Amino acid sequence: MVALVSEDDKSKEVEPEVASSLVVTPNKVKDGKRDNTKDQLSPFASVKLSVSLMCLMALTILIGAGVPQESQGGQEKVFEVFGNQVAEWLVRLGISDIYHSPWFLALTATLTLNMIVVSFQRVFPKLKLLKNSLPFFRGQDILKLPVHYCLNVAKAEEQTALIADLSVRLTKMGYKVKAEGSKLKGEYGLVGRLAPSVTHVGLLTLLLGITITSWTGFTGFQPVLLDEKLNFSDSQHSKLWIGSLPKWQVRVDGTRRENYPGGQAKQWFSNLSVVDDKGKVLHQGEISVNNPLTYESVDIYQSSWGLAKVAVSFNGHQRQLDLRPMGEKYACFLPLDQDTVLIMSLASEGKSLRVFAKRREWQAPKLISEIQSGKSIKLGDVDVVFEKAIPVTGLQYKRDPGLPITYLAFGIIMIGVLLAAVPHRHVWVAVEDNRLYMGGTSRKAKVGFERSMDNLVEKLKASFTLQEHAQLDQGEQAHV
Amino acid sequence: MSDFQLYLTNTAGLSSVASFWVFVASNGTKRFNGIALKVANGVMLVGFIALTVAIVTRGIEAQRFPLANLYESLLWFAWATMGGFLYLCRSYGIQQLGWLASLLAATMFLYGSWLPSSQHDISPLVPALVSYWRQIHVPPLIVSYAMFFLAGLSGLLNLWQSGRLRSLAFCVGTIIAASSAIGLGTFSKVDTQWLQILFVASSVIGPFLAFRSLPVKDAAIEQSKASSKAAEMYDDVGYRCVAIGFPLLTIGIITGGLWANHAWGSYWSWDPKESMALVTWLSYAAYIHLRIQRDLSAEKLSIVSVIGLLLTLLTYLGFNSLGFGGLHSYGKFK
Ligand code: HEM
Numbered sequence A: 001m002v003a004l005v006s007e008d009d010k011s012k013e014v015e016p017e018v019a020s021s022l023v024v025t026p027n028k029v030k031d032g033k034r035d036n037t038k039d040q041l042s043p044f045a046s047v048k049l050s051v052s053l054m055c056l057m058a059l060t061i062l063i064g065a066g067v068p069q070e071s072q073g074g075q076e077k078v079f080e081v082f083g084n085q086v087a088e089w090l091v092r093l094g095i096s097d098i099y100h101s102p103w104f105l106a107l108t109a110t111l112t113l114n115m116i117v118v119s120f121q122r123v124f125p126k127l128k129l130l131k132n133s134l135p136f137f138r139g140q141d142i143l144k145l146p147v148h149y150c151l152n153v154a155k156a157e158e159q160t161a162l163i164a165d166l167s168v169r170l171t172k173m174g175y176k177v178k179a180e181g182s183k184l185k186g187e188y189g190l191v192g193r194l195a196p197s198v199t200h201v202g203l204l205t206l207l208l209g210i211t212i213t214s215w216t217g218f219t220g221f222q223p224v225l226l227d228e229k230l231n232f233s234d235s236q237h238s239k240l241w242i243g244s245l246p247k248w249q250v251r252v253d254g255t256r257r258e259n260y261p262g263g264q265a266k267q268w269f270s271n272l273s274v275v276d277d278k279g280k281v282l283h284q285g286e287i288s289v290n291n292p293l294t295y296e297s298v299d300i301y302q303s304s305w306g307l308a309k310v311a312v313s314f315n316g317h318q319r320q321l322d323l324r325p326m327g328e329k330y331a332c333f334l335p336l337d338q339d340t341v342l343i344m345s346l347a348s349e350g351k352s353l354r355v356f357a358k359r360r361e362w363q364a365p366k367l368i369s370e371i372q373s374g375k376s377i378k379l380g381d382v383d384v385v386f387e388k389a390i391p392v393t394g395l396q397y398k399r400d401p402g403l404p405i406t407y408l409a410f411g412i413i414m415i416g417v418l419l420a421a422v423p424h425r426h427v428w429v430a431v432e433d434n435r436l437y438m439g440g441t442s443r444k445a446k447v448g449f450e451r452s453m454d455n456l457v458e459k460l461k462a463s464f465t466l467q468e469h470a471q472l473d474q475g476e477q478a479h480v
Numbered sequence B: 001m002s003d004f005q006l007y008l009t010n011t012a013g014l015s016s017v018a019s020f021w022v023f024v025a026s027n028g029t030k031r032f033n034g035i036a037l038k039v040a041n042g043v044m045l046v047g048f049i050a051l052t053v054a055i056v057t058r059g060i061e062a063q064r065f066p067l068a069n070l071y072e073s074l075l076w077f078a079w080a081t082m083g084g085f086l087y088l089c090r091s092y093g094i095q096q097l098g099w100l101a102s103l104l105a106a107t108m109f110l111y112g113s114w115l116p117s118s119q120h121d122i123s124p125l126v127p128a129l130v131s132y133w134r135q136i137h138v139p140p141l142i143v144s145y146a147m148f149f150l151a152g153l154s155g156l157l158n159l160w161q162s163g164r165l166r167s168l169a170f171c172v173g174t175i176i177a178a179s180s181a182i183g184l185g186t187f188s189k190v191d192t193q194w195l196q197i198l199f200v201a202s203s204v205i206g207p208f209l210a211f212r213s214l215p216v217k218d219a220a221i222e223q224s225k226a227s228s229k230a231a232e233m234y235d236d237v238g239y240r241c242v243a244i245g246f247p248l249l250t251i252g253i254i255t256g257g258l259w260a261n262h263a264w265g266s267y268w269s270w271d272p273k274e275s276m277a278l279v280t281w282l283s284y285a286a287y288i289h290l291r292i293q294r295d296l297s298a299e300k301l302s303i304v305s306v307i308g309l310l311l312t313l314l315t316y317l318g319f320n321s322l323g324f325g326g327l328h329s330y331g332k333f334k
Helices: A017-030 A034-040 A047-066 A070-093 A095-100 A102-131 A158-172 A190-216 A403-420 A446-463 A471-479 B003-026 B033-062 B070-092 B097-114 B133-161 B165-187 B192-212 B219-223 B225-264 B272-293 B298-321
Strands: A147-153 A176-180 A183-188 A218-225 A249-259 A265-275 A281-288 A293-295 A298-314 A317-322 A324-326 A329-335 A340-346 A352-359 A366-372 A376-379 A382-399 A425-432 A435-442 A466-468
Touching: A047 A095, A047 A102, A047 B272, A070 A095, A095 A102, A102 A190, A147 A158, A147 A446, A158 A176, A158 A183, A158 A425, A158 A446, A190 A403, A218 A249, A218 A298, A249 A298, A249 A382, A265 A298, A265 A382, A281 A293, A281 A298, A298 A329, A298 A340, A317 A329, A352 A382, A366 A376, A366 A382, A403 B225, A435 A446, A446 B070, A446 B225, B003 B033, B003 B070, B003 B097, B033 B070, B033 B097, B070 B097, B070 B133, B070 B225, B097 B133, B097 B165, B133 B165, B133 B225, B133 B272, B133 B298, B165 B192, B165 B298, B192 B298, B219 B225, B225 B272, B225 B298, B272 B298
Parallel strands: none
Antiparallel strands: A147 A435, A147 A466, A176 A183, A183 A425, A218 A382, A249 A265, A265 A281, A293 A298, A298 A317, A298 A382, A324 A329, A329 A340, A340 A352, A352 A366, A376 A382, A425 A435
């Protein structure tokens, strides 16, 4: 039950009035200043505000997910999907680049401020309450709890045994039990109470990590042909930036694709050398998807692969023709005259070049010849040599100095939300005047708690001579 | 796919249909209610076990983790729905959720079996999916989706037991409209634009009308003690489902980020599917905060949980079938 440890006063509306006033007492007395501090909470400490912000944020991202984003498909994609008129509006309103719009940035800033303020003013201060241990309750108090039982103990000699027995059973159920004479109290899932603090520490840590990255990190993507170099000149970083770019470059020494037997791509590989400005090799390695190369905290990833060009020579004139991906193959088109197109196609291995001709009146292109790499054929009086296929490897790179902190944050958040699933529960027992009083509260999973208590009572009834007490009926009402 | 595999999956599918009918029938009889519920539960358990074995053998047959395409993820979803229900049933004895849970599982089986056979086949993986991260990232997500569905269904039962029949009707209507949009988007050639409109419009209008109709109550149900007890229980069950689903969604999103960072060098790229998972996450974070602040009544929270169900549906199946696309497009096959 929320009211147990000085939760918001709203809880009273939900919980039986009596029970909360009773249970809140220990804290009320203890922190009499509490209401004052509440007035001093900044307007940013409102959870209503955060819920509204979260909903607005969710809505904004929803729109961003539904509308193609410039940062992903480019502006053309937006025009393609929506047509000129609508697309122009989307661009003007910033919806087609919503994650960089002033609206989104303002929302993020407000949410961040809100979270920082709430964490320090409302969430963390509650950690202090963890040290407060709740008192033992008398029978009359127990009857005011949301879940409670009152049973007559027929045999007076069973009274002490009852407490001992309950103590054992509750301990088995995971409660931390304290007994004192004819009274007992038990607490379950205290770690669950750490959940809000841990989660919010995690969220703040995440903000820190992201900020460090945004101020000092960079990312980028560059398609690099075989034997050419990746430099970092067109990398991206935020406007507020205090980082620096590497002086060295990365050369692609080799790159290939590995297929499944059916011909679909299984994996792409590239052999890279890190070279300084004098051409000296500083580091070497092979990368593949899921297996990056790291040098001076810059990570280089294999992110796409293709055949970019085919080198052929016609009667000794060398030419490099651009290839287009066509399904699992790559092809280029050479118009010969008005009606005839020469088509060259390559499978991803790039070992053999198939040459087709297509005339307007033909339904499908006709295969003329297949040339192995390094070999030549004669087409009419033209000598065609297939020299080689030139692959391109798509390299994604980044430096992310905030990453360790971000990862730490991920870990803390995961622990925090897992802790939030642990219900925090209290049980009190008192044996007075031949009556057993037992009751408790659970902040979460109340019905599960009630069932576990019902079970416990059934078990007690089986081992002791207990009878329902008439008062229970009256109690039942408070119960609902 | 081997015959044994097919046999097991069919058993699971049929048992979810059978347990649905037994759960429904159990409401028709007072005398045999207890037995009928036990039978229904038993049938569900058989299906759950069959499906567990089916998934495991599928993995062995394919020599990879059996969660790589839409069909397999539907099997996992049905598995988590059945398992989630059986777990909740053990600690709550909530039988009424049973027919909704089996209906949900059966729908997923049906949806899966209607997919073109290319989706059923055990096919090789594209380079991006060849990673041990896949098995860490996807299962928590699927299970969390199933838990959110169960939470939404508990929300419906809460509305029922608190006598908010009109709100309930709006919520059910919305869910039917939204799922129809997804069904049509997957299996028909209807222009996805209309389906997007159907999905979005019903998801906005339905819950709105449901909120507006909350003051309309069925007095007889509302005053029944048994009903209000049951309403309270479904409220609690719904929260429990979210309390389990939320950490799983968190873990799923974070491990997805770790994987993406490992594979592509950036843990977040605002890919539509990724963004949708974040939308769902934020919505449930809002739900949790509403809950601990106790600003909303149980009935309102139930409607919020139905909205959550719609968002989950959109994240899980809607984005691919309604033609939004994105990086995570293993669900696309048209
Ligand atoms: C952005 C502004 C946010 C504010 C102002 C806020 C505020 C709060 C407050 C006041 C509590 C209650 C603490 C208590 O009762 O002891 C809480 C708990 C919690 N918050 Fe937040 N929060 C925010 C964002 C988030 C986000 C994004 C998450 C996502 C993981 C989150 C996760 C949690 C969890 C897991 C709890 C514990 C819930 C429980 O005990 O069941 N919060 N938050």
